[in-house]
Amino acid sequence: xxxxxxxxxxxxxxxxxxxxxxxxxxxxxxxxxxxxxxxxxxxxxxxxxxxxxxxxxxxxxxxxxxxxxxxxxxxxxxxxxxxxxxxxxxxxxxxxxxxxxxxxxxxxxxxxxxxxxxxxxxxxx
Numbered sequence: 001x002x003x004x005x006x007x008x009x010x011x012x013x014x015x016x017x018x019x020x021x022x023x024x025x026x027x028x029x030x031x032x033x034x035x036x037x038x039x040x041x042x043x044x045x046x047x048x049x050x051x052x053x054x055x056x057x058x059x060x061x062x063x064x065x066x067x068x069x070x071x072x073x074x075x076x077x078x079x080x081x082x083x084x085x086x087x088x089x090x091x092x093x094x095x096x097x098x099x100x101x102x103x104x105x106x107x108x109x110x111x112x113x114x115x116x117x118x119x120x121x122x123x124x125x
Contacts, residue, residue, distance in 0.1 A: 009119030047107030
């Protein structure tokens with residue numbers, strides 16, 4: 001049984017930082033394209049960052065480029081999202097997702113087979 005469990009969300013003031021974690025069981029994150037997505041209230045879920053096996057290029061949405069960094073620790077089977085210089089518009093539910101094999105060059109949700117339940121991030125001004 002595959003499980004992705006996000007943690008690390010919370011409330012922070014604008015300009016602050018958070019690090020989200022996504023612990024995986026039933027899959028080896030090193031064999032998967034791992035992605036982070038966000039859903040703000042009343043908005044569609046959007047892709048933020050994706051990477052395969054922690055090497056090669058990571059891809060970021062323009063809205064987070066230069067502020068967010070995706071990484072992973074294969075020994076812990078965990079993927080991280082380091083978020084710096086947070087803005088109120090970064091508020092939302094954050095999800096990690098897994099797709100077997102290489103990442104594809106788009107953010108379509110259906111490309112990811114496994115999803116976590118999400119962790120809430122709230123950024124106040």
